Amino acid sequence: MGAVPKTALNMVCFSPKKFDIAILKEIIRGGVDKIRESGASLLGGHSVDDEEIKYGLAVTGIVHPDKVILNEGAGAGDALILTKPLGTGILNTGIKGNMVNGHVVERLIEVMAMLNRKASEVMLSVRVNAATDVTGFGLAGHLKEMVKENIGVQVFGNKLPYFEEAVDLAKSGFIPGGLYRNRDFYKEHIVAENQGFSYDIIFDPQTSGGLLMAIEAADVPAFAEKAGDVGLDYWIIGKFTNEPKGKIILS
Template sequence: MTDVTPRLTSLAHGGGCGCKLAPAVLQDILKGMPQAAPFANLMVGTETSDDAAVWRLNDQQALVATTDFFMPVVDDPFDFGRIAATNALSDIYAMGGTPILALALVGMPVATLSTETIGKILQGGADVCAAAGIPVAGGHSIDSVEPIYGLVALGLVHPDQVLTNRGARAGDVLILTKALGVGVLSAAFKQERLDAAGYAALIGSTTKLNTLGAKLAGRAGMHAVTDVTGFGLLGHALEMARGSGLTVELTARPPLLDGVAALLEAGVRTGASGRNWASYGESVDLPADLSQAARDLLTDPQTSGGLLIAVAADQAEALLALAQAEGFDRAAVVGRVVEGPARVRVAA
């Protein structure tokens, strides 16, 4: 055991959802996978890159199952555990589900990190699960070169109220519940360029549970939902466009977390932002005068990001009011769904 505990982020080559495989790489890997046999009770599988699998249990219940884990995005072990757990539970909420239990996934360099540090990571995750009203009921741990933490998360939803990324309709309004810029803030943190206010904005966003999703199930006008994570707003909007067979039109000026605009202008970026654009840029139409900084924001990987919701236009105002009431004070309209090919268009 070393005498001085190193920065958690120094032990990882990437962090948070920014260390996800790039969309193009993932697609290339999965294209060789054999098609799964049909299962009558599998309501949601891998067809449209949705947030979780859904299995019908009976006429009243469907099981929502997902897993998510990554390397540190911050150095504080407790905060890292909170962020990872919040991010993992988000997929349950994005399907309209209510979590029921979690299993911890733990990979730690035990010769480098103390048991106290590792324990704080697990405690952070357990505290988030407690806030969600569920236990961490087990898990699995290994000795790993890089620190890795996350959850297997299970939830329940009524089979008739499952929310997916493929139900958007032409005329829908798109609402994003959290401001963007987590990737920029985390990059600044690694570069030791993030001040206390920026760190507070980072932690505040990434540890806020997307509990709103469970309240959308069965609500009038809710047509499609996904959470915005490692592929950025453009990438996850494109998944919604492809799943729904329609064009998603986004604003070039979505809401930003505090301090993000200045950091972008100072040249702070994540490597994942460029990899994201290289993966799906051919399916996105941008204004000719859109700045590099604006494009990088739209592809910025969001760790534990907000929900992107396609809602009927006549229900948009009520949904924004509900989001505000649930504490999502940065929720905003970021676009619309229109007739057209399965692409994303950024408005001038």
């Protein structure tokens, strides 16, 4: 973490025999829009004839060696901050089952399409001891990467941000397979008295999730002020603790 993107290469799998080429143009246009928004330049790319559509970017950035932010190094007392709501995995599963209305789909796309650029800039303006983003391993998996066996963390279950629609979808069984796999793999590291929705949501695999960071407690007011200046949403969802090492306490 901490780098500034400079160049990008398109990586796309697409079959013009199966899909209208106009779809590919829209995919590329969306990618170019986000590259420009990030401040990077598109250098080219590579395409593969494939009947399953895939798209991604290979991005190169620069960062001073002394300013690289690792996903470990949090200290006891650091505030745990998250910058996007959880639940994208559950909602995307609901979309596949035609169980999500258009308004919610639009809001979900808006959140997933939002770059973490503002979050990164605000983070770099204060003392941050560790950071990562929340993606396929869910909040629990990426938080475990932050604590390893060196420190503990308390997560405030009632402070977790999530799409409200995810609650009913989860109750109806629209749960992605990745959530079950994450739970099976990471549950031994979780200490939780209540295993309701707040327990399930920490395992939900995220698409384009927010930044998860350990900010020194004394710098939280400065973080809040800077976030307000740029219109960044964020939630303080916990704090790092000395004990129990390697454990995530869901309270």
